[in-house]
Amino acid sequence: xxxxxxxxxxxxxxxxxxxxxxxxxxxxxxxxxxxxxxxxxxxxxxxxxxxxxxxxxxxxxxxxxxxxxxxxxxxxxxxxxxxxxxxxxxxxxxxxxxxx
Amino acid sequence: xxxxxxxxxxxxxxxxxxxxxxxxxxxxxxxxxxxxxxxxxxxxxxxxxxxxxxxxxxxxxxxxxxxxxxxxxxxxxxxxxxxxxxxxxxxxxxxxxxxxxxxxxxxxxxxxxxxxxxxxxxxxxxxxxxxxxxxxxxxxxxxxxxxxxxxxxxxxxxxxxxxxxxxxxxxxxxxxxxxxxxxxxxxxxxxxxxxxxxxxxxxxxxxxxxxxxxxxxxxxxxxxxxxxxxxxxxxxxxxxxxxxxxxxxxxxxxxxxxxxxxxxxxxxxxxxxxxxxxxxxxxxxxxxxxxxxxxxxxxxxxxxxxxxxxxxxxxxxxxxxxxxxxxxxxxxxxxxxxxxxxxxxxxxxxxxxxxxxxxxxxxxxxxxxxxxxxxxxxxxxxxxxxxxxxxxxxxxxxxxxxxxxxxxxxxxxxxxxxxxxxxxxxxxxxxxxxxxxxxxxxxxxxxxxxxxxxxxxxxxxxxxxxxxxxxxxxxxxxxxxxxxxxxxxxxxxxx
Numbered sequence: 070x071x072x073x074x075x076x077x078x079x080x081x082x083x084x085x086x087x088x089x090x091x092x093x094x095x096x097x098x099x100x101x102x103x104x105x106x107x108x109x110x111x112x113x114x115x116x117x118x119x120x121x122x123x124x125x126x127x128x129x130x131x132x133x134x135x136x137x138x139x140x141x142x143x144x145x146x147x148x149x150x151x152x153x154x155x156x157x158x159x160x161x162x163x164x165x166x167x168x169x
Numbered sequence: 170x171x172x173x174x175x176x177x178x179x180x181x182x183x184x185x186x187x188x189x190x191x192x193x194x195x196x197x198x199x200x201x202x203x204x205x206x207x208x209x210x211x212x213x214x215x216x217x218x219x220x221x222x223x224x225x226x227x228x229x230x231x232x233x234x235x236x237x238x239x240x241x242x243x244x245x246x247x248x249x250x251x252x253x254x255x256x257x258x259x260x261x262x263x264x265x266x267x268x269x270x271x272x273x274x275x276x277x278x279x280x281x282x283x284x285x286x287x288x289x290x291x292x293x294x295x296x297x298x299x300x301x302x303x304x305x306x307x308x309x310x311x312x313x314x315x316x317x318x319x320x321x322x323x324x325x326x327x328x329x330x331x332x333x334x335x336x337x338x339x340x341x342x343x344x345x346x347x348x349x350x351x352x353x354x355x356x357x358x359x360x361x362x363x364x365x366x367x368x369x370x371x372x373x374x375x376x377x378x379x380x381x382x383x384x385x386x387x388x389x390x391x392x393x394x395x396x397x398x399x400x401x402x403x404x405x406x407x408x409x410x411x412x413x414x415x416x417x418x419x420x421x422x423x424x425x426x427x428x429x430x431x432x433x434x435x436x437x438x439x440x441x442x443x444x445x446x447x448x449x450x451x452x453x454x455x456x457x458x459x460x461x462x463x464x465x466x467x468x469x470x471x472x473x474x475x476x477x478x479x480x481x482x483x484x485x486x487x488x489x490x491x492x493x494x495x496x497x498x499x500x501x502x503x504x505x506x507x508x509x510x511x512x513x514x515x516x517x518x519x520x521x522x523x524x525x526x527x528x529x530x531x532x533x534x535x536x537x538x539x540x541x542x543x544x545x546x547x548x549x550x551x552x553x554x555x556x557x558x559x560x561x562x563x564x565x566x567x568x569x570x571x572x573x574x575x576x577x578x579x580x581x582x583x584x585x586x587x588x589x590x591x592x593x594x595x596x597x598x599x600x601x602x603x604x605x606x607x608x609x610x611x612x613x614x615x616x617x618x619x620x621x622x623x624x625x626x627x628x629x630x631x632x633x634x635x636x637x638x639x640x641x642x643x644x645x646x647x648x649x650x651x652x653x654x655x656x657x658x659x660x661x662x663x664x
Contacts, residue, residue: 088458090272127265127469134468139207139244142214143228150224150232150334160223161322162332164274168323 077105184352186390186420188428193390195420196397197350198310201363203342203373204317204381205248211316211340212239212282219379223333231338233277238466245340246470247480248372249289249314252342254481255366256309258293262474264313266467269459275319275332283343285461288313289470295366296489297358298507307359308347317341342372348387348397353413360384360409361511365488369513383407388419390427398423399433403440403447415440419447491516499528508536514550521557526564534560538578542585554588555581563591571595572602576648604651606658609642612650613662616641627663638663 082101086093093101147160156163186193210217213230230237253260265287268280290312296304319337321330344363350356364375364382375382384407389400403419406412418440423433438447486494488510495506495516509515509532523531539560543553563581566572572580572595580594587594595601603609616638617624627634642655 088270088460127463132468134470135240136243136246137214137240139209139242140214141209141216143209143230144215144226146229147222147224147227150227150229156329158325158331160225160333161325162224162274162334163326163329164332165330166323166326166328167274167321167330 076109077102081105182352183354186424188424190428191392193420193424193427194393195351195353195416196348196389196391196400197352197356197416198348198387198400199346199350199356199359200385200387201344201346201360202317202383202385203252203344203363203367203375205245205340205342205372206374207242207244207248207340209242210338211242211245211314213338215338217339219381221335223331224335226335227337231277231334233279239282239464241467241470242340245314246289246472248340248370249312249342250472250477251370251480251484252344252367252372253290253293253312254477254484255370255487256290256293256295256312256344258309258312259291260477261287261289261291262472262477263287264289264470266314266464266470267461268464269315269461271459273318274330275321275334275337277319277334277337281316281318282464282467283315283461284313287469295359295362297355297362299355299358302503305349305355307349307355310345310347312342312344315341315343348389353416356386356416357409357413360412362488365511369485369487371485377407377409380407384412386412386416386419388416388423389433390420390423398427399435401433401435401447402437404437404450406440411440411442414445415447418445422447485513495519499523499532501528501532505529505532505536512550518550518553518557522561522564524561526561527568530568531561531564534564534581538581542581546585554586555584559584559590566591566595570602570604570651572600573648573652576600576602600649602651603646603649604654606654609646609650609654609658610662612642612645613638613655613658616645617662624663635659635663 079098079102082093082098082105151157151160151162154162181187181192184195186195204217205211207217209215210228210231213228215228215231216226218226228237230239250260264284266282267285269283269285270280272279288311292311293309294306295309296306298304317336317339319332319334321332323330325331346359350359360382364377367373367382368375373381377383383405386403386406387400388403389398391398401419401423403415406415419438426433434449437450439450440447492503492506492510495501495509496503501509509519515535519532519535522535539550539553539555542555543550548554563577563584566580567574567577580591580600583589583594584591589597620638620641623634623637627638638659639652639655642659643650643652646655
């Protein structure tokens with residue numbers, strides 16, 4: 070438990086919230102700072118393990134990435150794809166104007 | 170605005186800018202996005218074709234519905250490896266897919282599946298041909314696989330954006346150059362060379378108009394010999410002309426700022442095709458905070474050396490080696506060979522036409538006459554009214570002395586219109602070259618009889634008139650007389 074100092078402050082919480090497009094009420098932020106720091110401290114215990122000569126493990130099952138043949142097997146389900154859209158028009162999703 | 174470049178611009182080399190305080194040079198790196206010529210998408214079975222009805226080529230994987238899992242397309246992996254081999258690049262048997270996180274309306278996942286720290290292809294290099302037979306090597310930093318985003322239509326409604334996800338998830342290869350490029354011209358040549366290699370390999374159709382090939386340009390300026398300056402990235406350029414203009418105007422903008430004591434903000438910029446200038450695109454400081462991490466839905470991509478070897482053996486002859494072979498086999502100039510290898514179809518056509526014939530003459534006819542005529546008619550070689558066989562027959566008629574080069578041009582013009590075989594046109598119009606001594610002699614005698622005064626002048630020492638007689642004989646023969654024989658017989662008879 071060497072790494073006791075807090076990493077997450079109010080600026081970090083604001084930044085993460087903005088990146089995730091989350092609108093966090095001001096009075097929730099103090100608790101979030103505490104929670105996030107606790108999580109990071111917990112995970113920081115892993116730093117005690119010597120891993121400098123160990124390759125990252127991608128899978129514990131030993132499976133290889135499956136590949137598929139290049140064939141058209143899907144699509145033409147625009148009704149299904151658009152089913153949950155808050156707004157649509159002649160086959161398009163419709164969203165508030167996003168232009169630079 | 171552009172006073173920076175207008176002074177002394179005649180003496181500047183491409184890529185140099187004369188500022189008020191001295192000479193600047195450009196440093197350019199390109200990121201080329203090439204759409205892979207697959208039937209289906211990189212991680213879903215929806216069609217990857219262009220031009221379908223809105224949202225019809227979309228699967229629930231592409232729409233990022235909860236619980237959907239990506240499965241990679243083997244063909245796309247093969248194309249990336251083949252392209253890497255053609256770029257003389259390191260192939261990585263172990264590569265990893267990462268999530269690049271950002272929010273945009275045409276990216277339903279909220280992240281793009283890409284490759285960050287472990288791309289499928291590493292460092293390589295290609296050679297580009299500059300003016301006057303000079304060449305230069307441009308390093309390749311990497312090539313990785315990634316998903317394309319959807320399409321936003323901003324002009325359908327005053328306050329709304331329309332989204333079509335057909336392109337979402339289509340496979341792209343991002344090819345990143347090293348910052349080895351020093352002028353807009355070199356940047357254009359680099360893109361052309363990459364496009365040519367992609368077409369030979371068959372991994373991408375290279376169609377810039379339809380957006381299957383687009384480039385982002387990283388541009389900075391420095392004084393000669395200094396460290397690299399801060400760069401700006403110009404996004405999404407879809408023609409070589411725009412790449413040229415965007416780089417030039419961006420570099421000039423940077424020089425103006427630096428010379429007036431300012432500094433360059435590292436940022437993403439857009440090229441405005443109507444003004445020919447770049448403008449800032451995303452200025453928010455966290456816009457580039459992509460928070461890459463390995464995609465937990467996808468295992469690392471692994472393959473054997475033997476599989477790579479098989480792909481290497483399946484590669485076609487590539488432009489650089491092909492060019493050397495054309496020079497050796499057909500005796501044509503390296504310049505002509507470079508023109509012919511630009512497109513796979515050119516070489517195919519040429520080799521059919523030149524087989525067993527005068528290679529140089531065939532190359533001349535194809536490059537100046539045929540390409541010229543096609544350009545005039547706005548046709549591509551694939552739609553050429555003149556087939557390679559017909560062009561070849563025309564060459565044979567010339568080299569066999571059946572027709573003169575001048576008559577051949579008339580016949581060629583006729584071939585462009587009627588699609589007839591050259592020999593048919595020669596027979597229909599009676600255009601065979603006259604090589605019979607007696608026939609030509611008759612023509613010569615009539616010319617001499619009609620021009621007695623000129624004959625006297627010639628015999629009294631006015632040698633220049635010889636050309637006049639040749640011209641007259643050719644004229645009365647309607648261009649059909651064999652010029653070599655006319656010359657020989659005239660000399661014998663003008664005594």
